[in-house]
Amino acid sequence: MVASIRHRGPDDSGFWEGEGISLGMRRLAIIDIDGGHQPMFNEDGSIVAVFNGEIYNYLELQRSLVARGHRFRSDHSDTETIVHLYEEHGLDFLDHLNGMFAIALWDSKKERLVLARDRVGIKPLYYSKTATGIVFGSEIKAVLEHPSVSKQPDFSSLYHYLSFKNTPTPHTAFADVRQLGPGQCAVVSGAGITLRTWWRVRFCENADLSEQEAAHNIRALLEDSVRLQMRSDVPFGAYLSGGVDSSSVVAIMSRLSGANRVKTFSLVYGADVRHKAEDQRFARLVSETCGTDHEEYLLSAKEAAESVDGVLQAFDEPFSGVTSTYFLTKLISRHVKVALSGDGADEIFGSYLSHRLAGPLAKVRQLRASGRPVTEATPAELAPFQNRLEYLDAVLARGSEAEQRLSLHLWTDAGKRELVTPHFLHLAGGASSGALIASIFDSITTRDPLNRALAFDFLTLLPDQVLPFVDRLSMAHSVEVRPPFLDHRLVEYAATIPGSMKIRAGREKHILKEAVRGLIPDGILHRPKEGFVLPVDQWLLVELRPMVEDLLSEQRLKRHGLLQPSAVRHLLDLHFSGGANHGPRIWNLLMLQAWCDRHQLAMC
Numbered sequence: 001m002v003a004s005i006r007h008r009g010p011d012d013s014g015f016w017e018g019e020g021i022s023l024g025m026r027r028l029a030i031i032d033i034d035g036g037h038q039p040m041f042n043e044d045g046s047i048v049a050v051f052n053g054e055i056y057n058y059l060e061l062q063r064s065l066v067a068r069g070h071r072f073r074s075d076h077s078d079t080e081t082i083v084h085l086y087e088e089h090g091l092d093f094l095d096h097l098n099g100m101f102a103i104a105l106w107d108s109k110k111e112r113l114v115l116a117r118d119r120v121g122i123k124p125l126y127y128s129k130t131a132t133g134i135v136f137g138s139e140i141k142a143v144l145e146h147p148s149v150s151k152q153p154d155f156s157s158l159y160h161y162l163s164f165k166n167t168p169t170p171h172t173a174f175a176d177v178r179q180l181g182p183g184q185c186a187v188v189s190g191a192g193i194t195l196r197t198w199w200r201v202r203f204c205e206n207a208d209l210s211e212q213e214a215a216h217n218i219r220a221l222l223e224d225s226v227r228l229q230m231r232s233d234v235p236f237g238a239y240l241s242g243g244v245d246s247s248s249v250v251a252i253m254s255r256l257s258g259a260n261r262v263k264t265f266s267l268v269y270g271a272d273v274r275h276k277a278e279d280q281r282f283a284r285l286v287s288e289t290c291g292t293d294h295e296e297y298l299l300s301a302k303e304a305a306e307s308v309d310g311v312l313q314a315f316d317e318p319f320s321g322v323t324s325t326y327f328l329t330k331l332i333s334r335h336v337k338v339a340l341s342g343d344g345a346d347e348i349f350g351s352y353l354s355h356r357l358a359g360p361l362a363k364v365r366q367l368r369a370s371g372r373p374v375t376e377a378t379p380a381e382l383a384p385f386q387n388r389l390e391y392l393d394a395v396l397a398r399g400s401e402a403e404q405r406l407s408l409h410l411w412t413d414a415g416k417r418e419l420v421t422p423h424f425l426h427l428a429g430g431a432s433s434g435a436l437i438a439s440i441f442d443s444i445t446t447r448d449p450l451n452r453a454l455a456f457d458f459l460t461l462l463p464d465q466v467l468p469f470v471d472r473l474s475m476a477h478s479v480e481v482r483p484p485f486l487d488h489r490l491v492e493y494a495a496t497i498p499g500s501m502k503i504r505a506g507r508e509k510h511i512l513k514e515a516v517r518g519l520i521p522d523g524i525l526h527r528p529k530e531g532f533v534l535p536v537d538q539w540l541l542v543e544l545r546p547m548v549e550d551l552l553s554e555q556r557l558k559r560h561g562l563l564q565p566s567a568v569r570h571l572l573d574l575h576f577s578g579g580a581n582h583g584p585r586i587w588n589l590l591m592l593q594a595w596c597d598r599h600q601l602a603m604c
Helices: 056-066 078-096 140-144 155-164 209-227 244-257 277-290 301-306 308-315 324-332 345-349 352-368 391-394 401-406 413-419 422-427 433-442 450-458 461-475 486-493 508-514 536-541 545-551 554-560 563-579 583-599
Strands: 015-018 020-024 046-057 099-108 112-117 126-129 134-137 183-188 191-198 236-237 261-268 293-299 338-340 478-482
Touching: 020 209, 046 078, 056 078, 056 450, 078 099, 078 183, 078 554, 099 401, 126 345, 155 413, 155 422, 155 563, 155 583, 183 422, 191 401, 209 244, 209 508, 236 244, 236 324, 244 338, 244 508, 277 293, 293 324, 301 345, 301 508, 301 554, 308 324, 308 461, 308 583, 324 461, 324 478, 345 450, 345 461, 345 486, 345 508, 352 391, 352 450, 401 433, 401 545, 401 583, 413 433, 433 450, 433 536, 450 461, 461 478, 536 563, 536 583, 545 563, 554 563, 554 583
Parallel strands: 236 261, 236 338, 261 293, 338 478
Antiparallel strands: 015 020, 046 099, 099 112, 112 183, 126 134, 183 191
């Protein structure tokens, strides 16, 4: 464990050196490009920090710290703000930060290392405890470079991956590597590693909140978040899918930019791809309305297939969520280093199937429990499932809240037992995705049906899948993505809004749409959500089929011994014959198999 830190002077950049620790830093410079080199020290050199990300309110913090007698060496480095803020407030310094960050800070006087991750989990922070200390970094591959860190897979995490499309925090695909959770910090000293949660969103609905007040406050908070996140010393732009979320961000950016035209970027496809022409049309409409400089990236199935290895390299783990950011960021990187996005709005205002189901399921459950007929429910209370009562009953019949939720994922535990080999089950050590989901729901205190679903996704899907694909795949092309909807002030406020305002009569993100009414074209307020989702289901039938048949062949599957070849073959036959759409499951298995190949994982 680290006992002391020695360095070559406060102007030196690149490495910390000390007993048991060596830290390298490669920085994508956005703020104070010339003066913000890391690591950054306080006045007497006793505190030193490096971090990945951005502190948006660094100017306000710097003014306050200077007024309290702190001396800054840099002109306006957000990194230097961190060391002085820690000097002033100790471990409570994190409460003052508005930003996205993974921070490593060494306090030589107290002989402790502080690792901290931002509230929502926008930036990653991985670590491994070794016999002599701790290894940490922003990428798994960096941690695995240390000779004391084993590359042995974590088979329980791979088992969960089959359901969730990602490995669940705090685990990774490697047994020796863990990650800090959102809003979590670790204090490392001679006494060991102490983990603590320094922030967690609390859903507590305000029953007296009016829709008008909620819409007004959402708009004000979003506008201020965009204002702060537009701070940059390098050119910036925005992702634009043509949906409510990204369009709202672009509209606010355009108003704040004045005469300077915002650069916007969209992903488009060939005419043979179904259901994607509307995305292009609405993105162009927003660009014309807001007066942006708009660019489009045409993606082909061939390029998607050729990118599998690049995507796996960016993640270091198997991942079968959305990967469109990887391609669009290729275009963005030619123009800007920073791009704002609409990410996070779905998870705080309600959009996904699990969100749409929450209210109707609760109503049917209530009526069934009281012995009353479901016909007592109004169409609005059951929307958009008012004509699908059999489906609602089928979901309820799956059992507990956790089992119902697991059934919406790719595979249930029962389904995985038929898919994987007995040896894989043995290596997974009795892992249960249903039990994992149940433990997370047990930690959620709100009883509001929709907000329970949102809280679950905020703790799992958002930090484990949505934010990782944005961060990893954009940083692979040296572009920083900032999500204004995930400003903690907006997140905390949204947690006070009842679910009935977020999805009303089946209308997704109702209160958000009311908040941005007049800001974006009305047509966008009424279109269904699509976003940057790849048409994998369609491509698997033709363009990607040769790759699938190769990677998921019996010979390749037996090499790793994780999946039952007969079960996989049955799945492929059903999909290719048109008997069922198993596109997401096939993509999930394909990415797992490609990851196994990449890491030369043999039968264990």
